[in-house]
Amino acid sequence: MSGYKIVYRGGEGEIVEKKSRFIATVCPVNSEEDAAAFIEQTKKKYWDARHNCHAFVIGERNELSRCSDDGEPAGTAGKPMLDVLLGAGLHNVCVVVTRYFGGTLLGTGGLVRAYSGAVQEGLANSLVIEKILNCRMKIYTDYNGIGKIQYILGKSSAVTVNSEYTDRVVVEILIDKVFSEALIKEITEATSGKASIEILEECYCGVADGEIIVF
Template sequence: MEEYKIVYRGGEGEIVEKKSRFIATVCPVNTEEEALLFIEKTKKKYWDARHNCHAFVIGERNELSRCSDDGEPSGTAGKPMLDVLLGNGLHNVCVVVTRYFGGTLLGTGGLVRAYSKAVQEGLANSLVIEKFLGCKMKIYTDYNGIGKIQYIIGKSQAITVGTEYTDRVTVEILIRKPLFEALFKEIVEATNGKAEIEVGDECWCAVADGEVIVF
């Protein structure tokens, strides 16, 4: 895979169904151990709740996925929660939904809807980003060529990391791996080979809160 979605910053969301409170707590995780520690921490925080159901997916291809109904009727909590994570195309994330029972039974369908809705609410209050495999490039040009290069970069999906002005102009960018060759060729042809291009390493990166993140 060359791109996938992750939760960069977790959050919480709460819904109320027939006086039962459902509190979803979302957290990014990279290993099963991290997920289990987060689940245990959340259970301790909400120690007085009737249920603390969970679901998590780990791996670039979701190689590991687990869920638990934690005492709710089988298939009414953990599986619907996991389905929301998978349905949103998320990776490396864990969610715990805490239920404070309100005295009214919701029935099988009502529980499925409530747990699913709680996870969606938790995700809505989290920061989800797209992590992609990119290539680093440094482009060196004279001042006459910078306008043309900036135009090419601007209409591509490249991310400008920085620009330095000295006796020449240096532009550092990140470009998605599948788009690298086409951009490289376009810059060479547009500048008649006058621009010097330094190709860096491949890296996983993303944009969060307007900032470039390199993993």
């Protein structure tokens, strides 16, 4: 996949419906074991709650998904929670919604809206980023070619990771894999083939808090 959305940093959100509290706790996970541990940890934290319902999706293509109503009427909690995660296009995330019963029954529709709304609130308080498949490459050039290369890089989506100026110039960049071939072609043509380009690796990158994160 060229890119997919994840929760980089989890968060918590709460809504109240007819005096019932619905607390959503969101956490990034990479495996079913991670999800199980997070669910258990949250249940211990809210041990006195009536329900701790959960949903999670794992894998670049959401190969694994699970949900639980934890005692609520079938289909009123876990499935709506899972639908919110899938609808948001998220991967590798788990959410637990804790309910403290307020004494008034909400009915099937009310429960679906409450559990869905709680997850949305939890996601709104989390940091969601897109992981994009990038190419990390080095561009080798002489001083005559660096001006043209810097111009090309400046109008592209490439991010310069490092530059070295010795008897030649070496520029290390990250660029969305989708645009990498076109960039290589443009640099090669602009420098009449004098610049050489070395592809180091493919890696997923994302932007969090204004910084580039390499996964």
